[in-house]
Amino acid sequence: MPSLPDSRPPIPTRIAFIGGGNMARSLIGALVRGGTPATAIAVAEPNAELRGALARDFGVAVHDHARAAAEAADALVLAVKPQVLKDVCAEIAATVAAARPLVISIAAGIRIDQLAAWLGAGVPIVRSMPNTPALIGAGATGMIANDDASAAQRAQAQAILGAAGATVWIEREELMDTVTALSGSGPAYFFLLVEALEDAAVAQGLPRATARALATQTCFGAGRMLVEDGEPPTVLRERVTSPGGTTAAALEAFANGNLRALVADAVAAATTRGKELSERYS
Numbered sequence: 001m002p003s004l005p006d007s008r009p010p011i012p013t014r015i016a017f018i019g020g021g022n023m024a025r026s027l028i029g030a031l032v033r034g035g036t037p038a039t040a041i042a043v044a045e046p047n048a049e050l051r052g053a054l055a056r057d058f059g060v061a062v063h064d065h066a067r068a069a070a071e072a073a074d075a076l077v078l079a080v081k082p083q084v085l086k087d088v089c090a091e092i093a094a095t096v097a098a099a100r101p102l103v104i105s106i107a108a109g110i111r112i113d114q115l116a117a118w119l120g121a122g123v124p125i126v127r128s129m130p131n132t133p134a135l136i137g138a139g140a141t142g143m144i145a146n147d148d149a150s151a152a153q154r155a156q157a158q159a160i161l162g163a164a165g166a167t168v169w170i171e172r173e174e175l176m177d178t179v180t181a182l183s184g185s186g187p188a189y190f191f192l193l194v195e196a197l198e199d200a201a202v203a204q205g206l207p208r209a210t211a212r213a214l215a216t217q218t219c220f221g222a223g224r225m226l227v228e229d230g231e232p233p234t235v236l237r238e239r240v241t242s243p244g245g246t247t248a249a250a251l252e253a254f255a256n257g258n259l260r261a262l263v264a265d266a267v268a269a270a271t272t273r274g275k276e277l278s279e280r281y282s
């Protein structure tokens with residue numbers, strides 16, 4: 001019987017991560033857990049301790065220089081801080097020009113035209129914005145590609161980033177700063193809310209361990225309902241809110257404090273910082 005075509009998107013045979021910090025570790029872990037052979041992955045990371053941990057935990061090849069890892073890669077994931085990205089691109093530009101691998105950047109704020117200027121014309125580039133829940137396969141990633149990236153390379157980028165959770169393509173690059181402000185930074189907003197809830201309950205006398213356990217599980221349960229229930233957040237919120245009840249009292253306090261305006265200000269501040277990063281490091 002003829003075999004059916006494999007519907008899974010293709011993972012490039014050799015992936016090199018430049019930078020082996022928090023986000024690279026999350027993505028590498030997701031890829032290896034998802035079945036990508038560790039032998040297909042190389043990482044460049046100057047910190048010997050991080051390098052050793054990546055080799056030990058995932059069995060990937062490690063290097064102390066970007067160029068060594070980039071050689072022979074079909075896909076390069078740029079996972080360094082925005083402020084060092086220009087120098088890193090200068091280090092690997094000749095290698096990239098020779099081999100033309102797919103380049104995936106996860107750096108906040110750095111635009112595709114900046115990457116193309118640093119790496120050379122004609123390089124297929126996907127700019128993306130993942131987030132730290134990638135570590136547990138629950139990430140959310142926005143992506144945009146340049147015209148030099150083929151459909152197959154876009155699918156490859158989606159396969160690499162999709163190993164760590166949900167992916168979505170963005171139509172206009174300027175909206176990547178909004179994606180960064182929403183889902184890239186977003187986990188921190190929910191962690192802050194859990195911290196605040198925990199502190200509020202402790203202030204009313206609940207033991208801290210109990211407050212943390214209840215706040216954490218409530219965040220987890222609400223998150224799962226958002227993903228699994230299929231109803232919009234407004235409907236889920238209204239189901240909790242009995243008329244004249246406790247939730248209504250709390251929501252009124254949030255409204256009096258103008259929570260929605262505060263959230264809008266926070267997302268606007270993060271978006272602006274993303275734009276500043278691209279100016280600062282161009």
Ligand SMILES: NC(=O)C1=CN([C@@H]2O[C@H](COP(=O)(O)OP(=O)(O)OC[C@H]3O[C@@H](n4cnc5c(N)ncnc54)[C@H](OP(=O)(O)O)[C@@H]3O)[C@@H](O)[C@H]2O)C=CC1
Nearest residue numbers: 019020021022023044045079080081082106107108130131
């Ligand atoms: N943290 C997050 O939630 C998210 C981060 N991002 C983006 O991901 C990128 C990485 O962030 P994150 O993982 O948090 O940062 P980390 O600092 O944890 O990781 C970056 C790593 O790159 C290393 N590095 C520095 N220079 C080089 C070089 N020349 N060659 C190879 N490696 C190098 C750093 O080493 P050393 O520390 O010794 O300099 C560091 O270990 C950033 O651009 C960020 O904007 C995107 C989405 C979410």
Ligand SMILES: O=C(O)[C@@H]1CCC=N1
Nearest residue numbers: 108180183184185186
């Ligand atoms: O704070 C930052 O700049 C990075 C990008 C998104 C999350 N962390």
